Amino acid sequence: MGAHPYFTRAEFDARLARLKARMRAAEVDVALFDEIEAMTWVSGFGSSANRWRCVAIPLEGEPFFLIRALDASVCAQRTWISDIPTFRDWEDPIPALASALRARGLDKARIGLDYDSYGTSLSRFAAMQAALPGAAFVNIGAVVAELRLIKSPAEIELLRRAAAIADEATRRAAAVCVPGGNQREAAKIAQMTFVEMGGDPYRPGPITGGRGWDFLHGHLGDAPLASGDVVHIELTPRIYGYSSRVMRCVVLGEPEPERQRAAEILAELQDRQIAAMKPGAKGSDVDAILRDGVVKAGLRPSYDNITGYTLGLYGDAGPRTSDFTRILHPEADWVMEAGMVFHIYASAGGAALSESVLVTETGPELLTHLPRGLLVNR
Structure with a gap:
């Protein structure tokens, strides 16, 4: 588990508490964030979308950061999240996401997404639905953008x-x-x-x-x-x-x-x-x-x-x-x-x-x- 060069773990804990309150209100079990601003605010690290990646925040249990193997090390240096499943550059990240959720008992969960996210294309969303047929997808909107309005x-x-x-x-x-x-x-x-x-x-x-x-x-x-x-x-x-x-x-x-x-x-x-x-x-x-x-x-x-x-x-x-x-x-x-x-x-x-x-x-x-x-x- 890494440490951010400026923000403390207490800072991220406070952000997480505010986020989970919004998740409970939206009645989702886990939320996925793939916009770089959202994932950075939540986790302390964000990377380009050369390969799709996301931060998963469950209401119960530990968060995880799904990322290409090449970037896992630099991710670990900056984020407080210790669970970092990876995939190789030529692999489709959506099956890797489905596998990560299944291993954590979240493949049939109510999954929160920001339907306006620039990180989730129509084809990627369709692939998520196909890979996770037992899950229910819920539009939670730009939750992190709203939370980021009030600065610490x-x-x-x-x-x-x-x-x-x-x-x-x-x-x-x-x-x-x-x-x-x-x-x-x-x-x-x-x-x-x-x-x-x-x-x-x-x-x-x-x-x-x-x-x-x-x-x-x-x-x-x-x-x-x-x-x-x-x-x-x-x-x-x-x-x-x-x-x-x-x-x-x-x-x-x-x-x-x-x-x-x-x-x-x-x-x-x-x-x-x-x-x-x-x-x-x-x-x-x-x-x-x-x-x-x-x-x-x-x-x-x-x-x-x-x-x-x-x-x-x-x-x-x-x-x-x-x-x-x-x-x-x-x-x-x-x-x-x-x-x-x-x-x-x-x-x-x-x-x-x-x-x-x-x-x-x-x-x-x-x-x-x-x-x-x-x-x-x-």
Whole structure:
């Protein structure tokens, strides 16, 4: 049995207790998790889906981690789970799953699955049903994603550290955005800063330059930067998979009055939005502060994207770059709770601004601390 380099066994025990409470409510005997974020949160380890794998959590008895033999050793180093059945790369993992469940008296159990899991294809689900004819499959939904919304003190500490990395990496990346420089150098500096400060060696996040007004989430370019360019930097550092984020625009030269005005309006509206992020606040009400304000100010004819989404654990081999378990939009009828963490972001009029925000019992706490506005390299 291994040990996680950051989280204690008590941390995982607390997660397991919360999970089993949800399993009892869903009346399942065992639950299978094959999304990398879910399996990592539950077990301490997650691997790519080159070969299908899953964590099995029974209500009674010991959990097990089914994984390809090649990855069993590294799995054992990180997970608290000691039962790790394996299969060879050329073997079908579903018969291995059925065998593992049968050996533990769970082949006729009520088996909980998240029917929206990106890890379970239609053909894989059909294979499970065929291999386990005596079992009943139950859709338990995105249980782990819901449980992950409320962060533990240890998780919040990782997000604080990731936010400090985001701030410093943004400062350093912005500093090399000068005439004659290039976006690739900014990306290199950002990623080097991640690793230097203890972060995961993961991609830096969107960095793109241009002269227009609508290049959010653009592509890394190779053309030399020139006076008048704007470089959009949105960094997404991680520590043990936990990511905080920050977004700023770097202006090379004097900002145009329209862009400066847009940045000031966005900052003021976003400050009001963040101030409203308190326990009990309705998501749609928090969203409307920025969304309606931007349109009323004439910065956009309509605001068609969300204004924030939840932050937390990201799998290094998962298909999602953001956690949309809770998102801020006009129909968000959920309420904020202490322990939730959000990436709050806004873009309009050629300016973009974002922060990582923790909701506490007494209100919002900014985890990121860069100056609120355009970054200007004159």
